[in-house]
Amino acid sequence: MIAFLTGPMLWVSLLVFFGGLTVRAVMYVRGLSWQLDRVAYKPHMARGLRGAVHSIRMWLIPGGTYGWRQQPFMAAGFFLFHIGAILLPLFLIGHQELLQMAFGFSLPTLPSSVADTLTVLAIIGGLMLAIRRIALPEVRILTTTYDWFILAISVAPFVTGFIARLHLGNYDFWLTCHILTGEAVLILAPFTKLSHIVLFFMSRGQLGMDYNIKRGGAKRETAFPW
């Protein structure tokens, strides 16, 4: 089972993930229209791209925007979860061993103490995001079953992986759960809200372009105050 999941199934998952998200990104850009969006992308491309990069960058910095500063709890939950969600899959030693086996090369790895800490923090971050969904009326009204599913499937690989790592209960069982949920995330990403993995950059960048091309980019002396 594990051999299949870390063999052919991993290939399929990665292919769907990278292929699917690439398609989403390309489709997004192809669907932009200067007439419908009312943004003259092409004639002001350089200024637009500067706006896009700035807009993305500020939101990737903890406390970089008014929004993050005004909502520290959300910001903490968001960054704790997402930092783990990006670093752990890429640089975990166990994952690198798979990579080495499959492709004969590997990336640098995180020391296990760092990896453990990031995992715990990511789980805490996920819990914080869940708490908001329950506790805050303005988030509760928006929350659907679908949102809970996305949150659950995103946190699941961390929880299952960490249980396996601690050798609590049946190791093989938890490891299988970890691989299954991890691959589920990869396969679902292009078809669900998880597509924000790339569409965040597209959408965030688009609004940055919009502001820098059309909404005052030529007038402001400083970059837009996100």
Place this chain on the structure above:
Amino acid sequence: MPQGTFCNTTPIGTEDELKALLGDKGGAQYYEEMKELDVDSDAIAALLEKTCQSRIRTWLEICAHCGMCADSCFLYRVNDRDPKQVPAYKIQSTLGELVKKKGKVTNEFMRHCVDVAWSQCTCCNRCGMYCPHGIDMGVMFSYLRGILNSQGFVPWEMKIGSGMHRVYNAQMDVTTEDWIDTCEWMAEEYEEEWPGLEIPIDKEDADIMYTLNAREPKHYPEDLAEAAILFHLAGENWTVPSTGWEQTSLSMFAGDWAACKMQVESVYNAIEKLRPKRVIGTECGHAHRATVIEGPYWAGREDGLPPAPYIHYVEWVAEALRTGKIKIDPEKKIKEPVTLQDSCNYVRNHGLAKATREIMSYIAEDFREMGPNREHNYCCGGGGGFNGIGKYRKERNKALQTKRDQILATGCKLVIAPCHNCWDAIRDLEEEYEIGIRWSFLKPLLIKMAIVPDHLKLPEE
């Protein structure tokens, strides 16, 4: 009843139709007819297919339902943090549903959308600044208004407003004749006090072409005279066009995109005909949005720019003060604490916060910022057409409390509002809540403070 006499999918085409609609006081019959209006689901589906592309579809799809937009919305805050006022909820439960159901919705749903689109969002675009994904719900509400409008679901005053543009090329019934008469009248009226004062009409190749808001010639013609006096003081070579002088667009608030195009093209035609070096618009926010920011796109201009450099009045004033074209008498500077209203349409949406602050540095001794301010300022409470819709007066008055409290926190009794919509909202909030403030455009203040050069002074008796 598929189509009402007044409430229907046909835009106003003639003066008679417009007068008949105006005759339906308060839209009593109009709103009754709206309850029976058919919904053409196929037409909505086709429109969505054609116009709801990448950007908006992605926005609707990836919204993480995180609620970070809630606090950014002044209407959410002022309405006791009602979860139904969360921007994401407002747009998902209206446009989101419409897209999901591919237009297969009921009349009741459409009327609900009308209420949300015109009384729960002023298209101030503040939420887009606070959404991690950069989802701009103001843009989407404007888009939704267009869809509703195409089905005849639009507040009575909005249908009248865009009808005015279609019939008169102006938001009010000001004909070319009325306009020219007003220019001549104002020039004569003020000439005695300001020798040599002119309002030149249709002068070709002038340095400046001036455009304005139809309310000025219609209700406050002295505003036009004040603009003339300030250009006169600054020694500007300027003109107004006989047609294409109306810079505003109530059709933008109405979502009547065809009327928007007609209106803005009348201004662009005047620019092309008179070939001014640049165009200056009056102290109005949405006029600037309509003609300078959105207008080029309605007119199909690929570079996204008007045919000539087109600036807001505050940019010209800042420049005139900076270059000394207009000099302020230090004795006459505003001594009392004074605050400034940032118009969403040209501050958040066109980056002119610096110009107004530069002006304040010349004219005010005790300028106090509202909080928040600049790009992050709150809507006056009456933007996006909210001021003008009788049906939503109660909701609008509630919305004004945001600005009331911002002004009170500054401790100022004088508010400078270089925007017609903001000016109206602040006037109305004083009427409603009586907090003892005064409010003003820049022009009358500048005239009181400006040093009159010797050669423009009245000859001594």
